[in-house]
Structures are given as structure tokens and as C-alpha cells.
Amino acid sequence: MANLTDTAILGTAPRERPPQGESNGFKLLKPYIGTPFNAVMTFACLWLIYRMVAGAWGWLVTRAIVEGGPQTCKAAAGAGACWPFLAAKLRFMVFGFYPYDEHWRPALAVLLFLGAMIVSMIPRFWSQRLLWLWLTVVVACGVLMYGGLFGLSVVNTTSWGGLPLSFMLSSVGLAFGFVLGVLLALARSSKLPAIQVIAVVFIEMVRGVPLVSILFMASVMLPLFMPDGVTIDKLLRAQVAIIIFAGAYIAETVRGGLQAVPKGQHEAAAALGLGYWLSMRKIVLPQALKIVIPPLVNIFIGFFQDTTLVTIIGLLDFLDTVRSAMRDPAWQGIAVLEGYVFAALVYAVFSYGMGSYSRFIERRLKTDHSHGRSG
Secondary structure, eight states: OHHHHHHHHHTOOOOOOOOTTOOHHHHHHHHHHOSHHHHHHHHHHHHHHHHHHHHHHIIIIISOBOSSOHHHHHHTTTSSOBHHHHHHHHHHHHHTTSOGGGTHHHHHHHHHHHHHHHHHHSGGGOSTHHHHHHHHHHHHHHHHHHOOSTTOOOOOGGGOEHHHHHHHHHHHHHHHHHHHHHHHHHHHTOSOHHHHHHHHHHHHHHHTSOHHHHHHIIIIIGGGGSOTTOOOOHHHHHHHHHHHHHHHHHHHHHHHHHHHSOHHHHHHHHHTTOOHHHHIIIIIHHHHHHHTHHHHHHHHHHHHHHGGGGGGGTOEEHHHHHHHHHTOTTTTTTOSSHHHHHHHHHHHHHHHHHHHHHHHHHHHHHHHHHHHHHO
């Protein structure tokens, strides 16, 4: 009785003893391995992961060939990765058929583009000056890629390809597609029947067909409707098709965000005497865009990867230049996976970067919102 009383007074419970046959070590591991069947499945998965990592490491590093040429890789076929292939074809995979001696121009254009993107990601630089920065960068990239000014030779868009082309198609397409999508979302949510019907028909028609069909129509069918002697650049046609397709999908995402904004926000804006456009720009639209950040990022990542579809209209994007390099007779049958591994790594890095930045923006907006409420 004394022991029980002391225990009750001290507020501690007597220590439970493990059942007979069950050691303290097993008790610590039990939450991780569960039942015997789960333990077997866990160790089997760990063994498979180990085999996959060991095999990939052996192919990429241990057994890989790092020096030599096609004959060296052919003599050691099946040993490991043939990295001399990447060393020999890297510039072609990145820049495509752009003149070899002029590769510094697309390289500088890509660096300018990435630099502007990094500056735009830093919150303290968020101001109207970013618009002028991007206008300057776009003009500079256009001059560098096409030439014709400052003594630069002219390089037609038919010679553009590789990573710069993928960057341009995705970034310009998503930038203008985002603006188009917001306007379409506002039009579909409008109380004016005519504007609403036009927006609904446009969005549903574009979303009802695959991107391949729109690219094919822009490349093949659009010139049939043009007057004789009037032609539109193939790259421009592909860019417009991507903008239209991206705008339709972004419109539905933004419309979902507009519907998620409480009606009280609209009523509060009306009570303050704000008009439609001012209330949308200052109150409703910022909240709607904050809500739809995750699905918007999914659309951005998907369209960055979908630029590979422009190969059907004769444009060589980054993935197609990789395939073309692998079709070189000197390396055919030797480098089977190396090019695809390199392409997958590039796409994975940029996709992961977009996803990480979207999570950073979500956390920042959430923190700013909570600070605003507490203040």
C-alpha cells in the first residue's frame, strides 16, 4: 500500500515490463518493422534499393569509360557508361544546329535569361523595374540569337535548337499564357453573357484537343489560310500555339481560385467603393493566385517538358538534339542511355527548382498573411 500511495503522490506510473520472450531491442524496432510479414517486405525493398543503387553506381562511375572515342567504347561494350560520347556531343545537344563558331551567342542568351530569372525570384527585387529588366533581356536575347545588329551574322530560326529553344518556347509561352489565362478566367466568371460564352467556347475547344493537334494546325493548316506570298515563321507559329494551349489550362486553374475566394471579400470591396477592375487587382485576384500556386506550378513544369512535342513540326528542341546526337553513325549502338540520362538530369534539375521555389513562395505568402492578421 505504501508503494502504491507513494506512486500516486509522485504522479508516476510503475514501469511496464516487456512480455516474456520480447527484448527491449525488439520493442524499439517494432514500430519500424511491424509484423513479421511487414519486416520481410521492408528488408526485401531495402535489398532492391541497394541493388538498384549499386548497379547504377557501377554503370555511372565504377565501370564507366571516361577517356577515348567510339572505338574505345565499342571495345568495352556493356562495361559501363560511355562518357566520351557526352564530351563529343555536348555542344550539339545543348545548341543544336546553331553555327558552331557562334555558340557563344546562345550561351550568353541562356545566361542572361537565367540571371533575370534568379533576380526575379528574390522578393526584395519585386517591383515594376522587373518589367523593364525582362524587356531588356528579351530584346538582348533576340538580338543575340537572330543577329543582324552590332556586326552579328543573321542566323535563321530554322537553325535554332537545343536548350535555348526549349527555354524560349516554355518561358515565353507560359508568360503570355499566364496573362491570357487570367483574362479568360475573368471573362468566364463575368456576368456578361456574350463575354462568358466566348470564353467558355474558346477554353473548352482548346482543352478538348491535344497539344500535338494544335501544333500541327499551326504549322500545316494556318499557312493555307494566309494570302499568297504571306508566310509566318514556323517558330512563331509554334510559340503562338503553346501560348493558346497554356492559356486555356491556366484559365481553368485561375477560375477555381476565383471561386475559392469568399464572397465576403467581394462585398467588402464593393462596400469600400472599389470598381470591378480595382477590386480584382487589389483584393480578389491576389488571393485567388495565392490559392492556386501548387496547380499552376504543375502546369508550368508540364509545359516545360511538353516543349518536346515541337519536334513534329520540324523544330529541334533539347530532347530531339539529344536523339539526333545518338543517331550519329560513329556513335550509333554505343551510346544508348547516356544521352537520355543527361536529358533526364537537365529536366529534373529545372523541374525540381520550379517546385522548390513554389514551396518557398507558399511559405512566404502564408507568413506575410499571418503577420498581416496579427498586426
